[in-house]
Amino acid sequence: MKLLLIRHGQTPGNVLGQLDTAHPGPGLTELGERQAEAMARSLANEQISALYASTLVRTQITAAPLSRLQNLEIDVLEGLHEIEAGALEKLTDHESHKRYMGTVFAWAAGDLDRRMPAGPDGHEFFERYDADIARIAERASRDGDSVVAAVVSHGAAIRTWTGLRAADADADFVARHILANTGIVAVEGDPDAGWKLIHWDGSPIGGLALADPTAEDPMGDAQ
Numbered sequence: 001m002k003l004l005l006i007r008h009g010q011t012p013g014n015v016l017g018q019l020d021t022a023h024p025g026p027g028l029t030e031l032g033e034r035q036a037e038a039m040a041r042s043l044a045n046e047q048i049s050a051l052y053a054s055t056l057v058r059t060q061i062t063a064a065p066l067s068r069l070q071n072l073e074i075d076v077l078e079g080l081h082e083i084e085a086g087a088l089e090k091l092t093d094h095e096s097h098k099r100y101m102g103t104v105f106a107w108a109a110g111d112l113d114r115r116m117p118a119g120p121d122g123h124e125f126f127e128r129y130d131a132d133i134a135r136i137a138e139r140a141s142r143d144g145d146s147v148v149a150a151v152v153s154h155g156a157a158i159r160t161w162t163g164l165r166a167a168d169a170d171a172d173f174v175a176r177h178i179l180a181n182t183g184i185v186a187v188e189g190d191p192d193a194g195w196k197l198i199h200w201d202g203s204p205i206g207g208l209a210l211a212d213p214t215a216e217d218p219m220g221d222a223q
């Protein structure tokens with residue numbers, strides 16, 4: 001199967017560069033709404049059979065235009081939400097960004113014992129994210145090998161999961177590759193055979209007119 005891991009559209013927190021991971025979280029900015037519409041139009045030629053979002057509302061709002069265009073229900077899964085920032089929540093300074101990204105990229109390198117300050121360790125993150133990816137793959141397997149599922153999730157979660165789980169991507173690769181709002185990472189495979197990275201489009205899908213170079217968003221930074 002093919003998994004399209006899509007980062008949600010821009011939020012007010014992304015503009016400010018906040019580590020913003022709590023529930024229910026903010027909605028989208030006006031640019032974020034346009035990014036979501038453009039994402040749906042850009043995927044018009046993909047035969048998507050299932051659409052998933054996280055429990056944070058920004059992913060559900062981002063998925064809405066694609067849901068309308070391809071007549072797909074949005075299935076909200078518990079484990080797809082952003083990696084909790086713990087004591088770094090809502091902080092915007094460079095040191096806090098570095099601590100957050102340093103922790104999640106250590107997980108992508110396999111150091112799952114590292115803990116976010118007053119937050120989860122890598123085992124906890126991978127347990128919940130893997131469980132939902134397995135659920136998505138299980139449902140897809142009933143529909144055949146060529147199934148495409150779209151998953152609207154989050155910058156750190158997508159980069160970290162891909163860095164550890166996809167062949168052809170590692171911690172160094174995901175640290176060097178940005179994932180802007182509505183950037184897409186495509187992987188192919190299944191939980192048993194493993195996942196292969198087939199495409200990394202770190203810019204907003206639908207064109208650079210939908211990028212915001214002035215936003216402080218840490219996901220727009222390579223390490």
Ligand SMILES: O=C(O)[C@H](O)COP(=O)(O)O
Binds near residue numbers: 154155219
């Ligand atoms: O790292 C971040 O930018 C915040 O934690 C939130 O990530 P998100 O905007 O992809 O949800």
